[in-house]
Amino acid sequence: MKSLPFRWQLTLFIVLICGLTLALAFAGLYLYNVQQFNNEVQRRLDRTKNVLLDSLTVALAQKPNATDLPLKLLEADAQISAAAVYSAENQLLARYIRPGSNEVVPPVPSVSARLLSNDRAVVWTQIRSPKGTFLGTLFLKAELSQADVEQFSDLLRGSAIVFLASSLLAFVAAYRLQRHITRPIVELAAVSANVQNTRDYGVRVSSAASGEIGVLINSFNAMLDTIQTNTTALDLARIAAEDAKEKIHQANDQLEEANRTLEARVEERTRLLVKASRDAEEASKAKSSFLAKMSHELRTPLNAIIGYSEIMKEDAEDDGDARRAADLDKVLNAARHLLGLINDVLDISKIEAGKMELYLENFELQKVLNEVVATATPLVAKKGNTLKIECPPDIGSMHADATKLRQMLLNLMSNASKFTENGTITIRASRRPAANTDMIEVAVIDTGIGMNDEQLGRLFKAFSQADASTASKYGGTGLGLAISKQFAQMMKGDITVASTPNVGSTFTIRLPADVDVKQPSVVGTSEQRLTKSPFPTEGSKPRVLIIDDDENVLTLLSKLLQKSGYLTTTAETGEKGLKFALEEKPDIVILDVMLPGIDGWTVLTKLQGHRETAEIPVIVLTAGHEVDMALSLGAGSVLRKPVDASRLTAEIAMQLNPTASGYVLIIEDDHDARDIVIRMLERENYKFRAATNGNAALRILKKSRPGIILLDLKMPGMNGFEFLEILGQHPEWGKIPIVVVSSMDITAEMRDYLKTRVVAILQKSKFNRDDLNALIRPVLQT
């Protein structure tokens, strides 16, 4: 059944129902007819029996056991197939068998058997006289007459015809009518099969139907609609996803490519930077050697001029030619002046190139003072000045650069002589005991024109004399004091000045009696000043890797850091440092840039470039000024050598636990501008970190959150505006207050843009420490 199409199922079903109904109807009819017929037969049988009984009663009453009984009469009744009459003693008296029939006459059954028999075509009845005397028994048996049989056959035939005709009609009607019902369902089935096979959700069931099927079709169509919509959306989404996947692949490829390029570029940049650094060193060396050579080249002819002038002057004096001697004296003075100028320029160049060296020796201060006085006496006497020397006899010896001290003293005395007329120039020396080494003070005191505060301010600056007009009046390069001050500072001393206009000036050279220029490699080591580790408990102590070729630094820093609550590993070469960094994954690296073999820059680049070490913060130690380079190569921060242990430990703690306290992030590419701000911050004791552009700043931001950002706008790489854009896309950074510090002309448009993003705009060099402080303090103190 199940394999039959639905319409055939339905047709068959209807026909079956019809057949069944008709069959039941006909069966009922038939049974009714049979009943009617049987009743008729019974009635006829009864009538025949009564008629027969009347005649038999009479006959038997007259003559019991008569055998000539009128059974022949029964031939008129076609229904009776057999009849018999039994005597009261159950002796067969007469019998009748319809001709052609093969009936037999049975014996008289017992009364009970007769009562129990329900054969309606058989009648057993007692013949009794009107008085009720039992005369005998009558047996009658009826059977269907030919007419009856024909009547039955007609009935059956008619019924069969009606049945067949009805069935056919039912079939035709069902077949025709079922279409109305099945067509929508069949189409529904076909469409759903089609959908199942082809996954074409665009088809629809077009047949209309009423009732539940209509609802079904509508629902099915609606479902297809939904599926189609969803499938379309799904397809679009899949296409989009595939597109996206493709794009991701491409992006990945590009990223890999970019990574490779970046690595290559970083290497290239590092190489260039290192080269630039070396070039600069080379250039500096070349400059130095040029200066040395020039000094020789300039001095050789000058020496000849001075030397021969002296010889000629001596000869003239010997000859008593006073005029020529005086002329030659002028040549000599001019030549000596020129030599002095050349020496000054060469000195200042050397100082600026950092190439000025000290020649430390032990000498008697008294002796040097005497030499200087001897040299300066003619100079002092020129303008009618008196020279006084006040030096305690027990001033003793000192360890310093005597030549430079001589030069400094001569310079001060020459200045004093220049600006004093008919006055007194005093040299006053003294020794002042101090903690580590005694201090030697030599003051040059004049009673000259003196200076006001403004002039004093510019005094020690190279290429600037107290007054522009001074140069023309008094001569000189104005370099002497700058050089002298530098010399004093090189020897860990200083030159100070006190002056009152029209009263005079006092220049004081202050030097350690025992000059020791060997710089300690680590300073600020007192334990109270060290910042303790943020995680000082055993088992959670951060590990610090120190890479430095100086054994002393390694030992000392290890000791100090262990005291501060860190575990330490040391490496004396870049190779070892890289190896340890990969093996131990320290929490932080302290890296000296001057290393034998692989230098610190290369180590830094490799640490930053390696996936496993890129996140480790690196604190760079440098003796030079390569802050920009270090930051651009990814250093977490840069500290100058000698290492200040208190600053180093503070920096380590901040790098490891940056959220513990806020810091100021300075984003500024210009070294000088950055330095100014840093100095202001240092004075206020703010913690800070610096980045040279937006990219570098983002690197810092990813690791720690600053309390406030000072942002320059014009920078190479990622500029301030781009940086603000990126910051705006990260809600977690959105709340960091930003102060723009720029030298740009801020247009109204820019101001509008910045207004919503920054808390203040400061013009470079037009703000002071208080302005900055007012912005930073509220943020960092909350």
Add this chain to the structure above:
Amino acid sequence: MPRILLVEDNEMNRDMLSRRLEKRGYTLSIAVDGGVGVALARSEKPDLILMDMSLPVIDGWEATKQLKADPETAKIPIIALTAHAMDSDRQKAIDAGCDDFDTKPVELTRLLGKIEELLKKFPPKA
């Protein structure tokens, strides 16, 4: 009269210094390079040597080292003449064994003082 060996390659410097020293009564021998300087020092045994440092053939430092290593000449005081403010040169001169140094251009009075001081310390024989 004390005999001084002047080792100096620059002709003018040599001429000036020798003339001025001779005028003050010293007897001068002249060498124009380090090699000649060492040879003359060995053959003439001067009372004092004024040694320029940047010299051809062998430089002043090397010449000084050779002379100071030779017992025959080790006792002869040597004054190094170095360029102005070249402190490293000066240190090298002391390291090579020079007894004193002075800078060029020569300031005669100062140089004479140094010469006399050294001659007092290492008095000429006979």
